[in-house]
Amino acid sequence: MRDPGDFHLDLPAGACPAPFSLPEKIHRRAWAAARQCTAPRPDDPALSIRAVVIHATAGSSTDGAVSVMEEARASFHWLVPDENEHAHGSFVWASAPEARACWHVRNSCFHRHVCHGARRINDWSLGVEIVNAQSGGDAFSDWQVRITAEIVRYAWAKYPNLAHVVSHARLDPKRRTDPGPHFPWEAFKRLTFKDVR
Numbered sequence: 001m002r003d004p005g006d007f008h009l010d011l012p013a014g015a016c017p018a019p020f021s022l023p024e025k026i027h028r029r030a031w032a033a034a035r036q037c038t039a040p041r042p043d044d045p046a047l048s049i050r051a052v053v054i055h056a057t058a059g060s061s062t063d064g065a066v067s068v069m070e071e072a073r074a075s076f077h078w079l080v081p082d083e084n085e086h087a088h089g090s091f092v093w094a095s096a097p098e099a100r101a102c103w104h105v106r107n108s109c110f111h112r113h114v115c116h117g118a119r120r121i122n123d124w125s126l127g128v129e130i131v132n133a134q135s136g137g138d139a140f141s142d143w144q145v146r147i148t149a150e151i152v153r154y155a156w157a158k159y160p161n162l163a164h165v166v167s168h169a170r171l172d173p174k175r176r177t178d179p180g181p182h183f184p185w186e187a188f189k190r191l192t193f194k195d196v197r
């Protein structure tokens with residue numbers, strides 16, 4: 001079992017997948033809530049997005065994760081549904097506009113190997129939440145792992161300065177363990193780099 005605090009991929013400069021459109025649908029409740037739980041990015045997102053942060057909800061449903069946004073406690077750009085939900089196997093939920101900064105990492109957090117230790121990671125990152133209880137009995141499905149890699153590949157093709165993919169645990173090791181030790185990081189890494197190098 002791996003320590004989720006070690007989950008870290010650096011994306012090679014000068015190589016990326018060909019652009020493609022992600023199988024995503026706007027989650028209308030999340031999108032409405034995003035008005036009150038996201039912020040403008042200080043710089044042009046096309047050039048300033050440098051990281052993708054992988055989270056797991058520690059909950060059991062898309063609805064539960066969306067209610068966190070409705071209560072303005074946190075926000076994220078995509079939500080990967082769980083096995084027992086109708087979207088599973090078909091599409092991910094777009095929960096907030098990529099052009100907005102979501103609230104998924106504390107502003108004081110940093111990692112010295114992620115953008116040279118820059119803080120305010122939300123300003124220059126995208127957040128992916130995978131619906132998973134993060135307890136022993138709830139494995140990540142193959143599709144959840146594959147589609148999470150597809151989200152990264154989509155962003156990698158779109159944002160020329162995207163350089164890092166890291167777990168929330170990597171950035172906030174004292175408070176967070178997500179996506180947890182059961183997330184198959186090596187398989188996720190292989191899927192992310194498929195056909196790229």
Ligand SMILES: [Zn+2]
Pocket residue numbers: 054055056104168176178
């Ligand atoms: Zn998290």
